[in-house]
Amino acid sequence: MAAKLVGFYDVLGKELGLMARMKLALLTKISSSDAMSAPDSPANIQLFEKSVTMIRKELGKA
């Protein structure tokens, strides 16, 4: 299980809600259910971090 990737969804969901989770799925192309089986690879983590930063900036809470 990719705990780190799933963690991004949990944190962002609590912070910014449903829209943020959808945007994260759109940008990373990995849904939270797929994130459970996806590896916590450096590339994936970097992609999620970059996407989270973009979403926070876009939704005004960066």
Next chain:
Amino acid sequence: MRISIKLKGLLLGVVVLFVGLSAVLLTQLRVRASGYDELLQNPVRQADLARVAQVDFKKQVQEWKDILLRGHTPEDLAKYQKQFHEREAQVQEHAAALGSAVEDGESKRLLTEFSEAHKVLSAKYQAAFDAYIQGNFDFKAADKMVRGQDRPPTDLFDKVVARLDARVHEAVEAQRMSVAHHRNLALTIVGGLLVLLVALGFTVVHSITSRLARLKAVSDRLARADVDGLSIDISGRDEVGEFGESLRGVHAAIKELSTLAAGQASAAS
């Protein structure tokens, strides 16, 4: 490679092929036209000149007969004698011109022989003419002196005309063969290039349309939010690949939405 580059490349290929083939065909046309010009300038012209000289000689013989049959008054005699000598000079002039123009050795030899025979015949005509005058217009005696004498030069010239006609036929046949050969070669090359272009175009178009069809199928399922078991395996570094990549994001978002909706539904129940 991007689709726009592939299509532009294909179009450029068609244009280059068309321009190249046009240039080759125009060059071939010019070469064939110059071949026919050469044919008209040499063998055909020489054969025509030979026929003109042949007719001149026949007219010269006719003028001799006019002298004998109609030259009974001084005026008529002077007229036909003048015409006879004009024809005689024309025959020599045309035979000499033809002799210098023809390349065929045998024709050259026959023309030289003809010129010599014609000069001998001219001397005989002159002797017969003198006898005609001195014999008080005795045309029978004059005719007897040259009867049948024009046959050997006529036969020689007939041979020249026949040889030159044969050369014209040979040259025309050679030109026809050359044209047919180059036409077949051009058809083979054009046909081959056309087949190659069609195959290349078909491959490019098929690679685009088949992937677009897969993209449409994925898009239709996403439009229905039918994401269960959906796998988007459309990749590539072109526009279709980029579109497939975008649809992967949409797919993930719909899945995420479904997951959240399912979670809320179970929490509510």
